[in-house]
Amino acid sequence: LADALALVAGVEISPGGDGGPAGSVPAFMGLREFDAFLLVVDGIPYGGAFNPQLTTVDLNNVERIEVMRGAAPVTFGATSFVGVIHVIHYAAGQAPAQVSGGFGSRGSAFAQGAINLSEHSTLSFNAEKRELAADDASYQRLQAQYRGAAEVLGGDGRLDLSVASVRQDPNSPHVRQGSRLTPLIPLDANHNPSDAQIDETRVQLDLGLERALDVGMLSLTGSLAHTSADLTRGFLTGLGTNPAVNNAAGYRQDRPVTDVYLDAHLSNALGERGHWTVGLDYLGGRGEQESENFSYFVPLDGRTRPSSALGSIDEFTELEDERNFVGLYAQADYALSDRLDLLAGVRLNHTSEDREGEEEVDGVDLPASDDRSIDRLTGHVGLSWRAYEAGADFVSFYVDYRNAFKPAAIDFGPEAEAEILDEETAEAWEIGVKQQWLDGRLALDL
Secondary structure (H helix, E strand, O other), rough: OOOOOOOOOOOOEEOOOOOOOOEEEEOOOOOOOOOOEEEEEHHHHEEOOOHHHOOOOOOEEEEEEEEEEEEOOOOOOOOOOOOEEEEEOOOOOOOOOEEEEEEEEHHHEEEEEEEEEOOOOOOOOEEEEEEEOOOOOOEEEEEEEEEEEEEEOOOEHHHHHHHEEEEEEOOOOEEEOEEEEOOOOOOOOOOOOOOOOOEEEEEEEEEEEEEEEEEEHHHHHHHEEEEEEEEEEEEEEEOOOOOOOOEEEEEEEEEEEEEEEEEEEEEEEOOOOEEEEEEHHHHEEEEEEEEEEEEEEEOOOOOOOOOHHHHHHEEEEEEEEEEEEEEEEEEEEEOOOOEEEEEEEEEEEEEEEEEEEEEEOOOOOOOEEEEEEEEEEEEEEEEEEEEEEEEEEEEEEEEEEEEEOOOOOOOOOOOOOOOOOOOOEEEEEEEEEEEEEEEEEOOEEO
């Protein structure tokens, strides 16, 4: 994703991050947080009710990637505070038929392609191996997707089935001393156990139907995804050099996550100058983690790393989180005149979350639980005025207000923290001018 959006204005993406070397960390409007933006793939929130799943997103056979800055308080059921990244693959039977491959240093290689099986079906695949710098970090990616379309119940039906397997050997963050990186650790030192891994397998099935009715166009979407993760990781907790004293903490974890997304909406023209949409959606998720937390010693240069099996177990933890987000929404876009346009939307949210955690220390179980439900309105309203237009060139002034909220994120770390944090809220005003000059070849947004 970092390569795909390297030249896109308004978003900055760094490779790696907490998700491992196959992941990335987007930043919008100066905010770099893994849960502050929304990742959408072919109209479906990717990562569901939890967090964007950047490591398994398929960037093969992509028609375009749309980027929207700012909150998304009306659609998708998972609110973004800072921006939306929407990856759109070629429709079934419309992919450019091609196969490509390549080789790189350190044994890196890739092969990918797409084949139209018929006028209404496509099969795409992606295989990749990346060996990174001299820190023992690498990842292997295998992905396949089938897209099919057919006439169903008098409308246009679609079916997508995708499978992704990502195997990562993680790297390590560089420890700080005060406000600076410590000089005691060499560049690219790896302090994970020798058998460290971040292995993820994701299977997703999407179904959709669009049918014209007397009242408008009906669109139905359903998605079911399951991700299983097997992790072994470790991090320095100190800068000690005595092998008799542990200086690192690690964990082995199993983490299954199931995501469900359902959406039904109607849309139609609003007179001759506008368009309206009303809909109802549901976004659900259930995630669990079972972890063995241990401590160990690793040299600061990371040259001789022990196996996780040699670590001393400190505790066992379990955590289960279930989320249900339901929303009723409406949105309209209306041209008040040839130069003045109004866009407004509102959403009634109902969210509920149940969480149970348990940790076992010295053979004693310590259970805890929490639950929370929220009913809240969110929405946005915006106005734009086309001050100048000549051919492909134009100048438009705009003002926009957005009110958004989202339940607090959970990262399924090795802790059994059952407390549900307060929801996050955001209000944003944006005023600016969009310009296009040189017959559309130069675009400016201030």
